[in-house]
Amino acid sequence: MGKFVITKRANGEFQFNLKATNGQVILTSEGYTTLAACKNGIESVKKNSQEDARFERKEAKDGSPFFNLKATNGQVIGKSEMYSSKSACENGIESVKKNAPEAEVVEDFE
Secondary structure (H helix, E strand, O other), rough: OOOOEEEOOOOEEEEEEEEEOOOOEEOOOOOOOHHHHHHHHHHHHHHOOOOOHEEEEEEOOOOOOOEEEEEOOOOEEEOOOOOOHHHHHHHHHHHHHOOOOOOOEOOOOO
């Protein structure tokens, strides 16, 4: 089962990574000023990851595919890594859909 890992950035902001069962990061959040806001972001990912329309498929300047997960208000709540192909990107989306709803939340900071 996947897990959300909350960490603290050097600037004091909180962020989370959704990791697949194999430990690979499949979604990274923006920075949040409070732990509570970060946890709300996780709940939003759990809910919105079940709707394919919330995944915005994009392409970087170098042609690498990636995706953003958006909330109902259109705000980006998570970004993927850059992928080598569109099929690998689609696999990443499927992994988020599969892992996010039941993923445990782990706090990894002092």
